[in-house]
Amino acid sequence: MTKSAADGTASWPPPALDPAGPFAGPLSTLSWVLFAMGAVVTLIVLIALAVAVFGPRRWRTRLGGTRLVWIGGFAFPVVVLSALLIYGLGLTSHLTQEPEPGELRIRVTGEMWWWRVAYLDGQGREAFQDANEVHIPIGRPVVIELDSADVIHSFWVPRLAGKVDMIPGRRNLLRLQADQPGAYGGQCAEYCGGPHALMGLVVVAHAPKDYEAWVARQSQPAQTVMQMMPGRAVFQTAGCGACHTVAGTAFNGLAGPDLSHVGSRRTLGAGILPNNQGTMAGWISDSQSIKPGNRMPAYPVLTGQELRDLSAWLESLK
Template sequence: MNFASIVPVFDPAGPYAGSITTLSWVLIAMAVAVLAVVLAALWIALFGGRRLKARLGGATVVWAGGIVFPVVVLSALLIYGLSLTRNLTAPVPPDAMRVRITGEMWWWRVAYLDRQGQPLMIDANELHIPAGRPVLVELESNDVIHSFWVPRLSGKLDMVPGRRNTLPIQADAPGVYSGQCAEYCGGPHALMGFVVVAHAPDEFDAWLASRRTPRPAIAMEGAALFRSTGCAACHRIAGTDANGTAGPDLTHVGSRRSLGAGILPNNRGTLMGWIGDSQSIKPGNRMPPYKILSADELATLAAYLEMQK
């Protein structure tokens, strides 16, 4: 089961998700009402008396039920829905935090941006935001169509290759909010989860400052093993000579809550299992298995990655 896929869809945690949830309940209620009318008409057609059947088949009912009712109801729902969800397309404050999330097969590349739209910090599969503040998310894809969806924080929006879409999100309170790719993208699509962590504003500022602090080089057996096994060809760790971009950035992997784009809790045991044979955990992902590594070597690599806070 996807570690981050159990999401209470109808439990909004922010204003953008709130308007979508309200609209969803209105549409569900309207669908139930229409179903009730259709079932009543069906009952009359099957079991009603001749007079009721004659009225049901009359021109007035056909015009009212087949044309007037749908036009009026759908027009009202369209106007109501657009007015209710207008906050999704309203401009965010100019000083709002900006993040660029890029869909990959089958994980998420996360870049925190400065005021000019340039990356300040790179991460993967996890986004940290300040609670109570809107955040503008720029959505891109490097391969196929993905769809970014964190149900409790906002609506879903497709990530289309060659195009940049924008989506505002906001969490009213600190917490951990799960998301999921909502557009089939092949292979292990169902195992492409995402996590948003909302901090109290002062805690977020402290977290961001800690991430910007220069990291000392870690010279140890794990670092050497990381290079010699070829991990550095696909992954980046800031402050080292590992500068690969094919796979997720591992600069802060030790502090993430999950592994494999939300499918495993992050601890030493799951790290060892993922490095040793990720294909048995997430079939079809682009990381090759490392079955040639001994248990001691896997433990050494996992310990090294745990230190990447």
């Protein structure tokens, strides 16, 4: 079922021609221009084909003449395609400009097969991390710095911006802006092997005050009442801290997503499961049956009680 951003959920599949911000608008306009030009060219070709098959002999002879071949087969495509190229570059040139002083910057790194999201301060230093969600304030341009940790990925949130590749060893830039609060679905748009099709993300747009409150919460360790509950001990004995960080604890692994506020996220597994205690337990127990090929190992050795304790503790990290 497709849901709208207005009800707080990300629509799926993301509507590609329904812009929700000023940086997606030009791309939608360009798409319609290309569709229209394609329709015109198709019509011209069909008319020429009809003349060649059914037209008078005199028309058919002229249709195959050298002059018309040069005009229709060379000059017309060169002029039309050049004009479309110049128009498209002019329409979208501002989308990838270098960051200006004071612009909000977020670094998104594509990894097999999830998204590492780092929020940067005014000097471009990392303030805190999240995963598989990008939170932005409405009505304000946000510069997204796009990296890759392994292979080529591609960041695409159709309602907010166009597709931009994430290339190892190179940083690309993209601007987003949402005009209304809500959740906007996205997807890796470049085949990256394995469970590529299950590498989704969501951009959550907040009213400015709500965004500031969200940043303040994320900048601090989670305030959980379950710090000394059994789930934390299970997390430690199972070795989860070797791959995951939980702010305010000794767990500082870097291989997997930061779990400091995992309980506040909307989804698990890069957008494929709703985030609640039951799905969390299922993901920990056997993520490979849910998203085959992902880098989270299964934990069949954990008992049912241990899974309940661990998932309850992780759900409390908000």
